Amino acid sequence: MKLKKKDLLGIEGLEKEEIELILSTAASFKEVSTREIKKVPTLRGKTVINLFYEPSTRTRTSFEIAAKRMSADAINISVASSSVKKGETLRDTALNLEAMNPDCVVIRHSSSGAPHMIARHLKSSVINAGDGAHEHPSQALLDMFTVKERLGGLSGVRLLIVGDIAHSRVARSNILGFTKMGASVTVCGPPTMMPEGISAMGCSVSHDMEALLKDADVIMMLRVQLERQKEALFPSVREYSRLYGLDAGKLRKARKDALILHPGPINRGVEISPEVADGPWSLILEQVTNGVAVRMALFYLLIGGVKE
């Protein structure tokens, strides 16, 4: 069993069996990060380039640590200090990087489809680390991994995603991933943040968070992009927080063993209150730990074998 494509561009292009392979491989890699010597020689001599056109701490570091723990050489390019500032096109940047023979290019870009475009031009593997409001497949994989590890499986799990669904690539990838694995997904948020026709992706839609909490095994809170507040998507931060923020009061209406996820970075006191974020059912930091294992698995499965 192996991945069918050279790239990981989205959850959309993955089959259920491929997701299962990634998750079970990640389970093996999780052990490596607990060792005193956190390194295996598996990807010695391979080169990974992290090309980030958007700011990121968690995801970029996670990909870098994953590559280094596999003994690959990881090079980070942040756009602020690159030729992009001099007007180079994305395609030219990609072709120039390819001329240096990397094995994998990890890209984050504010335009949906940017990773797909460069994947067509490059022989090396391309991993989408977030493209616009489209997909963020490694995040969805680590979310599925985290839930599977806690609940034993994903089939029949009831996932509630709360927040700005319209602008969230995390939500999109998770809806695709969890439904593929047999979970049921409900999305919830203010009407201004709910894209029309989202139910066509196989999820149900609601605007009443309190009513949904009791039926959720997993509650995934999305970050409110406060920088979007000038678009007037919600009247005030306080009102958003009251209706769609997860605090101790709302949590009492949820199942006692409901798992709480958040892709980070969190806005404390906006979409999630500190006592919930730091509480016993919050898996927020566990998600970060698992992210490294999942990305190690992706590198192993994409560039660890023979090149075709």
Place this chain on the structure above:
Amino acid sequence: MDNKGIERALARIAHEIIERNRGTENLVLLGIPTRGHHLARRLQKKIEEIERGVNVPTGAVDATLYRDDLGMKETRPLKEMEIPIDIDGKVVVMVDDVLFTGRTIRAAMNALMDFGRPLAIQLAVLVDRGHRELPIKADYVGKNIPTSLKEDVRVHVEEIDPASEVVVVPLGA
């Protein structure tokens, strides 16, 4: 070789391990998954029966990530890695079903070194089929089976296979 033969060979190896190490102090058994891990558990049981009251830590060491043919073949699925205790200063007996080129053992030793510095590493195998490509030799051998390169040696264990047996089959069968 049937289950009786396998059990007899393992019983002898268990005695040899105890004799050579003058007991079981500092001993750790690490099987190479999948079948080596099952054989390691069987050896553990036998050693603990012979030396009443002792407890021999037993686990598994997966060599996959350390193999030298990774970039030459399709990616292999990873197997279990269970190092039950700190192996610094311990005598680690690695257990595998078939010793062939020696490349898996080389990889497993490299994996072990990442976990610590054992006092010694010894190797127990159920079958030695020859054709070594590296300077590696087993300390305990259940049975030497001379084979041709056109053959394959398969060890089955009843823990996961229909029956315990060792069979020699044509390559690719």
